[in-house]
Amino acid sequence: MNIVETSGLSKTYRSGLFKRSIVHALTEVSLSVRKGEIFGLLGPNGAGKTTFVKILLSIVHPTQGEATVAGEKLGSPSIRERSGYLPENHRYPAFLTGLQTLIFFGSLNGMRGKALADRAHQLLELVGLQDWKKVKIKRYSKGMLQRLGLAQALLNDPDLLFLDEPTDGVDPVGRKEIRDLLTSLRNQDKTIFLNSHLLSEVEMISDRVAILNKGKVLKIGTIAELTSKQIEYELLLDRSLDDSIIEKLRPHLLSLNVEGKKLVIAVETNVELNTSIDILRSKGILIESMAQKRTTLEDSFIDLIQREATS
Amino acid sequence: MILLTIREAVLRGTLVFYFAVGNIIILFLAYALDVSPENPSMITFFGNPILPKNIGDTNPVDFVLIQLQRSSASSILLFGVFAVAGLIPSMLEKGTVELYLSKPLSRTTLLLSRAVGASAGVALNLIYFAVGIWLVFGIKLSIWHGGFLLSFLFVCIAFLFYFSIVTFVGIVTKSAGFSIMFAFVYTFFSSALESRTKFLYQIWNNDIYRTTLDVLYYITPQLSAMLDNSSRVIGKMPFPPEQLAQTFDILPFVYSLLSSAAIYALASYQFAKQDF
Numbered sequence: 047m048n049i050v051e052t053s054g055l056s057k058t059y060r061s062g063l064f065k066r067s068i069v070h071a072l073t074e075v076s077l078s079v080r081k082g083e084i085f086g087l088l089g090p091n092g093a094g095k096t097t098f099v100k101i102l103l104s105i106v107h108p109t110q111g112e113a114t115v116a117g118e119k120l121g122s123p124s125i126r127e128r129s130g131y132l133p134e135n136h137r138y139p140a141f142l143t144g145l146q147t148l149i150f151f152g153s154l155n156g157m158r159g160k161a162l163a164d165r166a167h168q169l170l171e172l173v174g175l176q177d178w179k180k181v182k183i184k185r186y187s188k189g190m191l192q193r194l195g196l197a198q199a200l201l202n203d204p205d206l207l208f209l210d211e212p213t214d215g216v217d218p219v220g221r222k223e224i225r226d227l228l229t230s231l232r233n234q235d236k237t238i239f240l241n242s243h244l245l246s247e248v249e250m251i252s253d254r255v256a257i258l259n260k261g262k263v264l265k266i267g268t269i270a271e272l273t274s275k276q277i278e279y280e281l282l283l284d285r286s287l288d289d290s291i292i293e294k295l296r297p298h299l300l301s302l303n304v305e306g307k308k309l310v311i312a313v314e315t316n317v318e319l320n321t322s323i324d325i326l327r328s329k330g331i332l333i334e335s336m337a338q339k340r341t342t343l344e345d346s347f348i349d350l351i352q353r354e355a356t357s
Numbered sequence: 358m359i360l361l362t363i364r365e366a367v368l369r370g371t372l373v374f375y376f377a378v379g380n381i382i383i384l385f386l387a388y389a390l391d392v393s394p395e396n397p398s399m400i401t402f403f404g405n406p407i408l409p410k411n412i413g414d415t416n417p418v419d420f421v422l423i424q425l426q427r428s429s430a431s432s433i434l435l436f437g438v439f440a441v442a443g444l445i446p447s448m449l450e451k452g453t454v455e456l457y458l459s460k461p462l463s464r465t466t467l468l469l470s471r472a473v474g475a476s477a478g479v480a481l482n483l484i485y486f487a488v489g490i491w492l493v494f495g496i497k498l499s500i501w502h503g504g505f506l507l508s509f510l511f512v513c514i515a516f517l518f519y520f521s522i523v524t525f526v527g528i529v530t531k532s533a534g535f536s537i538m539f540a541f542v543y544t545f546f547s548s549a550l551e552s553r554t555k556f557l558y559q560i561w562n563n564d565i566y567r568t569t570l571d572v573l574y575y576i577t578p579q580l581s582a583m584l585d586n587s588s589r590v591i592g593k594m595p596f597p598p599e600q601l602a603q604t605f606d607i608l609p610f611v612y613s614l615l616s617s618a619a620i621y622a623l624a625s626y627q628f629a630k631q632d633f
């Protein structure tokens with residue numbers, strides 16, 4: 047079952063004097079998120095990722111299109127009851143401590159008394175802020191605020207978690223901790239919707255991703271579907287290859303590229319790689335180094351965006 | 358939400374400042390006021406009897422209390438609005454508003470509890486001050502005047518109605534500066550409308566203009582009329598002598614209830630439409 051389902055969702059912002067400045071933030075976005083997966087929405091800054099999440103939470107009204115979240119139509123308060131949200135650039139009342147912040151936002155969630163206090167303490171521990179809970183948040187660093195925001199989003203034990211750039215400003219160790227936390231949440235059957243412009247982050251934990259650019263979805267699929275299947279290797283040889291050897295290699299390879307002593311080949315499996323090495327060795331060529339060039343999501347992402355720009 | 362709003366107002370410092378000033382005034386009055394040893398209905402100020410003139414048949418004690426109530430109510434109200442006018446825009450700040458809106462509360466509930474919280478912050482100050490003065494009169498002068506306390510209740514209600522204007526401007530402009538400025542302008546506007554027959558009517562002898570003024574008077578909270586009438590709870594108004602109404606009139610409160618309800622509804626409607 048799909049927990050988020052949108053069809054033809056569009057948003058045009060009108061701002062400025064007499065609403066003359068127009069931004070098409072989203073154009074006909076149709077996508078679905080399955081229950082229990084980590085879904086990554088990827089795109090450069092200004093692609094419309096934040097707008098998309100805000101529409102699902104009724105913070106922004108769509109110009110066109112429809113959507114359901116957890117089976118409810120947009121605008122239903124029960125969507126917000128069942129969701130947690132970590133906005134990007136969130137700001138909390140600076141005069142509260144971390145604990146007070148959670149208690150306050152928990153009470154807006156309709157939680158009360160001891161149950162709320164227990165939950166707040168438990169979450170502060172979960173995000174590693176237990177030693178800071180009595181400190182005013184104006185003294186928190188960006189990374190600590192991000193952790194607090196994550197705890198805030200988890201207060202109501204949501205089925206669906208919207209995270210907008212969750213690792214923004216967090217150091218590498220913190221990022222790893224957040225990733226582990228998200229993975230463990232997924233294992234508890236929560237659905238996580240992740241907005242990010244950091245591809246490598248999303249790649250590490252997402253089950254499926256959509257690539258958004260200038261308000262349009264360019265591609266949706268698993269990481270494996272979005273990255274190409276070939277494996278590339280870069281070999282450094284002791285001499286440049288002559289044409290006869292190149293012609294011998296070519297039938298075994300998906301692609302081949304020679305630059306002086308450097309040879310870049312693309313193969314389907316390591317069987318073809320080893321065949322190629324055998325051919326080179328039989329001609330007495332020495333291999334000085336060899337490295338695998340993985341095609342990452344980033345490569346295919348940049349490739350997609352560039353193709354979009356030229357077409 | 359209401360409690361947090363009060364807390365935020367307190368932590369912003371301005372309300373605390375007024376609170377401190379209020380305390381000093383109460384202590385000062387406690388020291389300065391006394392009753393004349395010969396005549397227990399004569400109040401003295403540093404030993405000098407207060408002998409009000411031209412007060413018609415108004416009781417002199419009532420007169421002193423009315424003076425006190427008028428000056429303190431209008432100043433706490435005005436400074437109070439400075440202290441809390443920024444609370445509506447501060448809820449709408451980028452990064453904060455998203456958090457509020459992602460909660461299951463409706464936007465109307467959010468907005469109204471914010472407005473009520475802001476008003477309650479000012480009301481706390483008003484009531485604290487009123488009770489302080491009331492105790493000074495009761496304990497030191499043995500004058501227990503219930504009407505004095507009651508009159509401040511009306512001032513609190515007047516503030517809640519008046520704050521509808523500030524809320525609306527806050528929602529539309531999202532600027533604390535504008536909200537404060539407008540609140541200030543509105544207090545003058547309201548007293549000008551209140552006495553429109555004497556002044557604004559004279560500017561231009563035109564029926565449409567005069568009707569417009571009348572309409573404006575009735576569709577906006579009648580702050581100045583409400584304050585005047587809250588004073589009349591204490592006793593007969595002695596001034597100005599030619600003014601007809603000397604006794605309490607509930608109508609300005611009824612009109613203002615209706616107009617401020619409409620303005621709050623309009624503000625909620627605006628808020629519901631907006632993107633953040």
Ligand SMILES: Nc1ncnc2c1ncn2[C@@H]1O[C@H](COP(=O)(O)OP(=O)(O)O)[C@@H](O)[C@H]1O
Pocket residue numbers: 059060061069070071089090091092093094095096097098632633
């Ligand atoms: N409230 C708004 N008013 C006008 N334009 C907006 C507003 N919010 C976002 N935009 C514009 O919409 C586009 C998409 O923004 P956003 O959804 O924040 O993208 P992303 O999160 O992918 O960086 C941007 O061009 C941005 O300037």
Ligand SMILES: [Mg+2]
Pocket residue numbers: 092095096097134210
């Ligand atoms: Mg964004």
